Amino acid sequence: MMSLEECLSPHVAMTQRDHTRLKWSKPYRTSDRIRPVDWTCACRATVYELCEGRGQAFIRRIVQFDRKQEIHETSRWSLAEARVIWAALLSGSAW
Numbered sequence: 427m428m429s430l431e432e433c434l435s436p437h438v439a440m441t442q443r444d445h446t447r448l449k450w451s452k453p454y455r456t457s458d459r460i461r462p463v464d465w466t467c468a469c470r471a472t473v474y475e476l477c478e479g480r481g482q483a484f485i486r487r488i489v490q491f492d493r494k495q496e497i498h499e500t501s502r503w504s505l506a507e508a509r510v511i512w513a514a515l516l517s518g519s520a521w
């Protein structure tokens with residue numbers, strides 16, 4: 427949704443030349459123990475969420491188009507690994 431308000435969440439930077447390519451899969455069964463702990467700004471068509479739960483973490487990618495959503499997820503990592511990859515994604519060196 428376009429908005430004139432200031433964006434509060436970060437945007438993903440322009441992809442850098444030698445970025446890490448993440449593997450995106452169809453979502454696993456959703457568990458209510460999993461919660462988003464960080465996310466990118468919803469003003470973009472593609473929103474990324476860092477999700478944590480049960481000592482694991484992954485990144486969810488939501489592509490919004492024509493009122494539909496296409497959701498993909500990475501595989502599971504440890505919380506520490508996921509935070510490193512999340513930072514890389516925000517800086518444009520992983521996607």
Ligand SMILES: [Zn+2]
Pocket residue numbers: 433434437467468469470
């Ligand atoms: Zn924004």
